[in-house]
Amino acid sequence: MNVVYDAFEGRYSDNPRALYERVRDARPGLRHTWLCDPRFADGFPADVETVPFGSAEARAALEAADLVVANTHLDLAWDKKPGAVYLQTWHGTPLKRIHHDVLWAPEGVLPRLDLDVARWDYLLSPNTISTPRLRDAFGFRGEVLEVGYPRNDVLVGPGSDAVRARVRAALGIPDHVTAVLYTPTWRDDEFYAEGDVELALDVPSFVRDLPEDVWLLPRLHYKMTGRGAAAAHDRVVDVSRYPDVHELYLAADAMVTDYSSTMFDFAVTGKPLLFFAYDLESYRDTLRGFYFDLEPLAPGPVLSTSDAVVAALADLDELRAAFAERYAEFQRLFAHLEDGHAGERLDWLFRQPDRAPQLAATD
Template identity: 50%
Template sequence: MRVVYNSFNGRYADNPRAVHQALLARGDDVEHLWLADERHLAGFPEGVTTVPIRTPAAVAALDGADAVVANTHMDQDAWSLREGGLYVQTWHGTPLKRIHGDAHTQYSDEDMRLLQAEVDRWGCLVGPGGEGSALLARAFRYEGRVLDTGYPRNDVLHAPDRDARRADVRRRLGLGDDEKVVLYAPTWRDDEDHAAADGGTGGLDAAGLADRLGEGWRVLVRLHYFVLRGAGASHERVLDVGAHPDIAELYLAADAFVTDYSSSLFDVAPTDLPVVLFAYDLEHYRDTLRGFYLDLDEQSPGPVVRTQAELEAVLADLPAVTAAWAGRRAEFVRRWAPLDDGGATRRLLEQTGL
């Protein structure tokens, strides 16, 4: 059997990575091929077989696949799924911001036609369960099989060895045992120049935050992968982790998580990691750029702050904030992430027959 993987069009990451590692551990006679962007080859482990994406070799690999496991729309020349083959679309998270058919003003008619043709090829769509699975299917105008499995990439967050993993990740990042760590991971903006090398940090003054929190705190900055510029970390306690291959490892390493409108909110909510939404441009993003599927003021699993001063105040009193938001957070998980329990990969393999 041949399985071809595509994660973010050329990386070794996310749900496809978790599926790949599970199949490797099982030891079956499977040919595993990864579509790889040469810019991200360093992120592929030794021994993983790669095929250059957007090449005839990639088309040939896909044409001969028994299964294709992806987490985004395929940025690849025309290819044909072989008869009896299965295209498993795991997507890359439950969206807070509107996507695909619900964000149609962001796309030309031709773009939407091409995207919908891609959706129509899917053999199944992996969902988080609860309301999230139905939301994804509706947004993609997808009428096929939806698998309520949860996201395989999040299994490590609930694994029995997560404390040991946390210690290992922190060691590799150079974080002290006694240091407190804030991870900031915002989404991208449709109206920004993503290639601009301006050293921005997604609306956050990371150096200022590190100074205000004081000694004993570190700030990790991970901008969205669409944003090509670096985080511009110029402070000894600010670390740019944009190139780290697995954001789940960064969740494990952190003591607090700050985002804005990223799908990472849904990944972190089922854990015990305190979460804060730094919504410095909420009205603009909601009313002009994308819009949201949720009313953040009513349904957010953590505080929604508009200014850096408010963010700093929340981070200075995390135990009280965590306790105050426990009820809202539990309801959020029940509705949007009920299957993030460590068993998502197993369920996906069972339901797809891989």
């Protein structure tokens, strides 16, 4: 059985990585091939078989696959062989509108991506709220598997403390440091424009106004990696190229985000969340649109200035207490399936020859 994986157009990451690492030793009869962006080749283990993303070898691998596992559109020319199965895991609970629900998209992009949607056999959903939104946004009429996200199993697994220690050591973060992960989402107008993008968060202010044992870990969205640079400082560690953000959730002690779906995964950890929503009105009303209002549900303060973010980070204990009830409700709504067993609920996909769904579609 040939299995081909892709995460974020050629990275070793996310739900495909979690599923691969779950089955690679447990099912020795499988052949695994990853699509790899050469710019991120150093993120792949040395023993992983890869082919360059977008190459003729990638097309051949996809067309020979019995099972394809991807976490975003495979915007490539290829023909799925008869009998092959394509699992689309997607890559987050949607707050911001996606695919056909967006307020704006460049001409021709969505019809082209629909060609990939037509290949999907199964679509993963991380929670009950997301299921109808994902189905409707993609116009997907196949099986929706509402099982949670395999990538989040590590957040509640028995090895989480060891992962935290390993990642912090690799990044040079001392044990006593409070590490703040900053995960801004992408903005369509910036992505389709030319040039670099500056971080919205005022890094010099962060460094100047917070204690020396508070460090910043900026991580740009995968679509924007390489389009900007964090300020150079000993207390700023750019983790945009770190292979898997879920390990960073364990390494971090708090998160600052905006409208990124990272908020839903990070909430599994119970650690403080802050929202730097400096362009809330324009992003919500003009650029992209939301599926629900952020402010009433946010499990942390929604702030419009960098100074306010820095001030809130100065007292995380107060923040925890102030948002404890709302945080618990947020977890109930969006993390109710994150029990450490999402990957286990998908084991049937990797069985041969009979791979019949063991979960009913959720409408």
